[in-house]
Amino acid sequence: DGGITQSPxxxxxxxxxxxxxxxxxxxxxxxxxxxxxxxxQGLRLIYYSQIVNDFQKGDIAxxxxxxxxxxxxxxxxxxxxxxxxxxxxxxxxxxxxxWDQPQHFxxxxxxxxx
Amino acid sequence: GNSVTQMExxxxxxxxxxLTINCTYTATGYPSLFWYVQYPGEGLQLxxxxxxxxxxxxxxxxxxxxRKETTSFHLEKGSVQVSDSAVYFCALSVRSNDYKLxxxxxxxxxxxx
Numbered sequence: 001d002g003g004i005t006q007s008p009x010x011x012x013x014x015x016x017x018x019x020x021x022x023x024x025x026x027x028x029x030x031x032x033x034x035x036x037x038x039x040x041q042g043l044r045l046i047y048y049s050q051i052v053n054d055f056q057k058g059d060i061a062x063x064x065x066x067x068x069x070x071x072x073x074x075x076x077x078x079x080x081x082x083x084x085x086x087x088x089x090x091x092x093x094x095x096x097x098x099w100d101q102p103q104h105f106x107x108x109x110x111x112x113x114x
Numbered sequence: 115g116n117s118v119t120q121m122e123x124x125x126x127x128x129x130x131x132x133l134t135i136n137c138t139y140t141a142t143g144y145p146s147l148f149w150y151v152q153y154p155g156e157g158l159q160l161x162x163x164x165x166x167x168x169x170x171x172x173x174x175x176x177x178x179x180x181r182k183e184t185t186s187f188h189l190e191k192g193s194v195q196v197s198d199s200a201v202y203f204c205a206l207s208v209r210s211n212d213y214k215l216x217x218x219x220x221x222x223x224x225x226x227x
Contacts, residue, residue: 048212097213099207104160105158
């Protein structure tokens with residue numbers, strides 16, 4: 001089945017540590033996105049990529065980094081500069097280049113501070 | 115800019131009750147409109163969409179009509195079930211915004227047996 005796979009489902013970070021969240025899709029989508037969701041709140045866009053080897057900052061990019069070396073993969077690194085990383089992280093993908101097509105979401109990674 | 119305003123929750127209903135979640139939007143272009151649903155501990159799933167004025171999206175008993183004159187896309191279901199308990203998000207996308215989605219804050223719905 002086609003879809004988006006996020007791993008791990010739960011992740012713990014120690015102080016001063018960088019952690020990387022994985023996102024893989026087999027939908028052949030050009031565009032991929034990372035969102036952060038805090039309890040009781042909506043989604044905020046961290047980074048997005050419309051094509052391989054290119055990505056743009058979203059609304060809350062500080063303390064995060066991404067890469068897009070392959071069409072299928074868009075990993076997110078939460079750096080030690082992100083002082084409040086505890087949240088639910090969602091990855092999504094879409095056909096891109098079309099505003100009438102939906103984004104498809106993974107099941108998320110829950111990041112907590114030890 | 116582009117923004118979505120959703121009815122604040124939480125909303126608590128009894129089974130078989132009628133559900134309405136209001137959603138209004140502002141957009142700099144001609145938007146496509148979406149409703150997503152999020153069950154506890156999961157990602158978002160597309161519930162329905164509409165891409166032009168007067169279109170009605172429908173799925174699993176839910177409906178929403180794209181009303182350009184009132185800039186609204188209200189979600190309705192005639193008879194809810196306990197399994198409809200979830201968080202519902204209204205969202206829009208416009209061509210001029212790199213095809214990014216703008217989300218509402220989400221509305222938590224709890225259906226009691």
